[in-house]
Structures are given as C-alpha cells and as structure tokens.
Amino acid sequence: MKNTIQQYKPFFLFLLKFVVFYMIFTFLYKFYLNQFEVESNEVDAITEFVAHQTENTLQFFGKDCKVVKHDTQASYKVIYYNSYLARIIEGCNAISVIILFASFVFAFSSNFKTTFLFILFGSVLVFILNIFRIALLTVGLYYYPEYEEFFHNIVFPLVIYGVVFILWIVWVIKFSAYAKRN
Incomplete structure (x- = not known):
C-alpha cells in the first residue's frame, strides 16, 4: 500500500489540492450567497453586476435592452426590444465555473505569483466571456x-x-509545476 501511494504521489497530491481548494472556495461562495434571502427575491451583488454588464454590453452595440429586477423571483429580467427574453439568476454569474477553473490550476500550481496571476487572468477572461455569452444568448x-x-x-x-x-x-503545458519538470 505504501509503495502504491508513493508511486502515485503526484496524482494524490493533485487530487488533494484540487478537492481542498474547491471545497474551501465553494464553502466561501455559499457563505456569501447565504447573506441573500432568495425567498424575498434578493439577488446577490455579483449576479446583479453581471445583469447590468450584460445590459451595458448590448446597449454598447446599439441594441435596445433593459435589465430589470424580477418581481417574483430572485433574478433579473432581460428585456430586449420590449420582449422579455431571459432571466439572469445566480447560476448565470460564472462563479461556479471560475471556482472549478481555479481549483484545477491550483492543483497543478507552480510558484505563488504565476499561479495567482494565471487564476486572476483566467477568471477575468471567463467572467467577461460569460457576460458576452448572456448577451449573445439574448x-x-x-x-x-x-x-x-x-x-x-x-x-x-x-x-x-x-x-x-x-x-x-x-x-499544464506552459506554466504548471508539471511543465517545468518535463
């Protein structure tokens, strides 16, 4: 058993780092979300920001778009040319995807600065792409x-x-600790 663990130590280390990072940041995100009462139709600030940035993006491209708080749900309505086409809910803000992305990068981490900067760059990229995704979906x-x-x-x-x-x-290919060994 000890030999097997030693043989697959890099895999187990990756798995441990991934699970710990993912659980910590998922817990922190859930803790953040628990501040808002879904039953009272409260929308978290990140989702609200995504909704308004989607509106700004569509308006920037000359589209008639409004985003308004939903009356009966914890969401924002996307009104496009006077048609209610979509809702933006908490799951639309890409935070869960960013946590998954960051967990994998951290699990293959190299030095702190490189890891931090790559997670920051990648998270911002995913966040911006998500806003364009919602705009294009609309x-x-x-x-x-x-x-x-x-x-x-x-x-x-x-x-x-x-x-x-x-x-x-x-x-993995360019920046991780694995890339540096090979």
Whole structure:
C-alpha cells in the first residue's frame, strides 16, 4: 500500500489540492450567497453586476435592452426590444465555473505569483466571456426562439467550458509545476 501511494504521489497530491481548494472556495461562495434571502427575491451583488454588464454590453452595440429586477423571483429580467427574453439568476454569474477553473490550476500550481496571476487572468477572461455569452444568448433568443434549449444548454456552455479547458491545457503545458519538470 505504501509503495502504491508513493508511486502515485503526484496524482494524490493533485487530487488533494484540487478537492481542498474547491471545497474551501465553494464553502466561501455559499457563505456569501447565504447573506441573500432568495425567498424575498434578493439577488446577490455579483449576479446583479453581471445583469447590468450584460445590459451595458448590448446597449454598447446599439441594441435596445433593459435589465430589470424580477418581481417574483430572485433574478433579473432581460428585456430586449420590449420582449422579455431571459432571466439572469445566480447560476448565470460564472462563479461556479471560475471556482472549478481555479481549483484545477491550483492543483497543478507552480510558484505563488504565476499561479495567482494565471487564476486572476483566467477568471477575468471567463467572467467577461460569460457576460458576452448572456448577451449573445439574448440576441439569439430574440431571432431564433425555437433554438432556446440548444443555445442555452449546448452552445454557450460548450463555449465557456471550452475556454476553461483551453486555459487548463495552456496552464499544464506552459506554466504548471508539471511543465517545468518535463
């Protein structure tokens, strides 16, 4: 048993670092979310920020868009050319994806500065792409409402997770402790 653990020590170390980082930051995020009462239709500040940045993005490109607080749900309505097309809820703010991204990078961490900067850069990139994802989803729903499920459940998650996957590959090949050994 000891020989097996020693043989697979890098894997077990990766797994331990990943799980610990993921659990800590998921716990912190849940602690943050518990400050808001979903039953009272309160929306967390990050989701509110994403909603307003989506509105700003669409308006920047000359689109008629408003984002308004939902009356009966903990969400924001996206009103595009006077049509209520989408809701922005807590799950739309990309924080869970960012925690997953950062956990993997941390698990393959090299030195603190490189790891921190890569997590910061990647998180900002994912966050910005997520805002564009919601904006493009809104436009897509306006012109092609029959493809709502395809856009929401397949295309746009594929884009976000695809970018995260590419960032992971870049991290492992170029910056991680593993890349430095080989």
